[in-house]
Amino acid sequence: MNVTEYIASGILESYVMGVVSDQERREVECLSSVYPEIRQELDQLSSTLESYALLHSIEPPVSIKTKLLEQLTFDEPGKQETIIRPMPVDIPSSPTYRITWIVAASVGLLLLVFSFFLFSQLRTNQKTLASTRNVNQSLQSQLRQLRENQLQSDQTLALLRQPGLRTFALHGNEKAPQGNMLLFWNTQTHQVAVQVHSLPPLPADKQYQLWSMVDGKPVDAGVFNATNENQLVQRLNRSVTRADAFAVTIEKRGGSPTPTLSTLLAIEPVKS
Structure with a gap:
């Protein structure tokens, strides 16, 4: 529940003023017992209204009390008979009282x-x-x-x-004709990174995987995502000590121990 939106809805003011339905009243009382923010807001609204009412309250004229007492009759102890007097129906038409009210x-x-x-x-x-x-x-x-x-x-x-850095441009085949990315491989530190310019987006359970080909055998070089946000470089968590070529396939999220050849999107030989 969004407490801020509920407080801003105006129902708490209506509750304090006594103009809510029974269902709304029960709802406010229930929520105020669960959320301290609502209880604090209710207390603050009640205190504000009470202070304002006391500040601007008007004392009725003293003569009204005397007038009311003159019109009331109280039974005296010991009397057997109760005298019933009719209540006055007409309100005094004195201009002073009328103007006061x-x-x-x-x-x-x-x-x-x-x-x-x-x-x-x-x-x-x-x-x-x-x-x-x-x-x-x-x-x-x-x-x-x-x-x-x-x-x-x-x-x-x-x-x-860093010295020893080599850069390769990988372009997509017929399965990804618009595919375009750069591969950075440092032959001294063996670090690998990719910068995706354009690759098709993948489902949440899939990732792109880079492979280094060594003597015709694929070696896992790490996985990366098809993002081109700000052309950021993604550093892979695998070291590549040797490579005759680099290839890219689509695999399950987290990578696969062997490449899925049917999803091969690009391959680039490493020239000496």
Whole structure:
């Protein structure tokens, strides 16, 4: 469950104002007991509404209490007969009381509208904060990617600067007519790397595998992926001490001990 989206939906404000259905009320109470973020948001909204109501509360006139007590009759102890008096039906039409209640009702309505305005502003600020956090996370992810690319570039540059490096261009056959890649082989350190320019994408359970041909026999030289992202060089985890030719096949992910000749895509002899 996305707690941030749920908080930003506005249902918590409706719950605090008492305008949710029974099902929504049970849902909010259940989720608030599970997620501390929702409980904290509920407590904050309740505290804000209570503080605002206390700040703008209006004390009724003292004369209203006297007026009400004059209209109420209490039984005296010891009397056998209960005297029932009819409750007054007509509300006093005194202009003072009428104006007081109208003003109180108007102030209450204004407070309610202003409270919704404050909640709306709070929601807007929370959405802005959430958007800022998402942008920050995206920038951090891009920064990590740039650092990884820089590290890869440094490693590639170090590989290309080493003495004894040989470069081979491998082109795809009729099974991959658009296939194009470079192979880097250091005859002194025996390291091998490839730079894919264009190769067909493969299913998740397949990988390209490089083979070094020695006296007509294929030797595993490592696996690599069909990626051309930023033309990155992929260093293989096999050492090649000798090679008469290099070949590329499609094998299961992780590589195969022997090549599948039916998937042979390219072969390039090593000229002395």
